[in-house]
Amino acid sequence: MKKQPQDDFIEILTDKYQLLSLDESDLIRELDLGCGVGSFTAALAQRYPERKIFAADVMIGRLRKLVKRNKRMDVNNMTILRVEARNLISYMFPDNSLDRIHFLCPDPWPKDRHRGHRVLVSDFTSQIHRVLKEDGVFHFASDDEDYYAMGNNALRMSGLFIEEVQHISDIADIKSDFEVRWLAEGKKVHHTAWRKIPRPAKSIGH
Template sequence: MSSDSVQTIASEIELVPSNCFEPFDFRAIYGRNAPVEVDLGCGDGSFLAALAAENPAKDFLGIERLLGRVRSACRKIERHGLTNARVARFEISYTVAHLLPASSVTAFYLLFPDPWPKRRHASRRLVAENFLASLHRALCANGIVQIATDETEYFCQITRLIVHSGLFAVNSNPESASPATKFERRFRERGVAIHRLELRKVSPVT
């Protein structure tokens, strides 16, 4: 995606590509070459904005489907004067599979994804074999994925899928992502156990 096809300038925060079928050009979007980290389901942007503020040498992209949350995230980024953060309103699975260039992302954050706890809704869960393959494709060498959930059954399912994929080295006892998200703070206050994984890209998709 060329700079002409990206309807954004440095002062704009919401990324609105004119062509939703071409991969993002991060150099055109951010105006520099820097490591890119992606917050999958960035919600109101609190975590995304805090990350960007703490890491000015990196660029950050938040992916969020809901318009109200996208607008909230954009306001936070604007309020803090952050030039290294953008938000795109897309489905997560489509973005990872089709809009992120291969080997372009140094880290993904998948923190407290919707667990869809009812059995009849289980097929809507984000983490599946194809999604893991898409993450792997988009990650640069030794790129990482940080995952957190409060749902034990979903965590076990995610772990099984990851181990079966053979695409990642797994750290099952990573440190908490910093800064803490709203969900994490809420769960801590309630004494809810939080399950975490850190994945590192180790092998090519065959």
């Protein structure tokens, strides 16, 4: 793969299984998981310049477009990561490190034989819970009715989250690239938000 000038602004984490070293001075951190070309992420970063925004995707070409977009929009509070979503959440973010995760219009893998490729499945929910801060929020959107129902069911059944949509009202006007595309085609895109239920403190005990 030929190096492009934008690559200096992308951290390639593929195949690295180590904790990210985060800047302690970040007060609020948000992650766009599977950000694509990143209109949503860039608008989020521009709205909240005091926050650290992470944008992650496997496709380098999409991330390069995001680098160019950030330059055009003068966005300077974003870290761009090339990485597989499950590896990032399961191995690289420390416990209690993120305020919000946005998981927008993920690839739906509609065929039965491809369901295993879906990122949001029941055994992933505990890792999402682990990396969110105490009142952290998981923002999930999909145009695919089946994936939307399945994902929400996995979050509900985990017992680790409570559905509270008010935690995404501040960004209801920001649309992702795929959302814009689906809306133009007359499809509906559903959004919801799940707040982490903190685990009870361990009692010292008898």
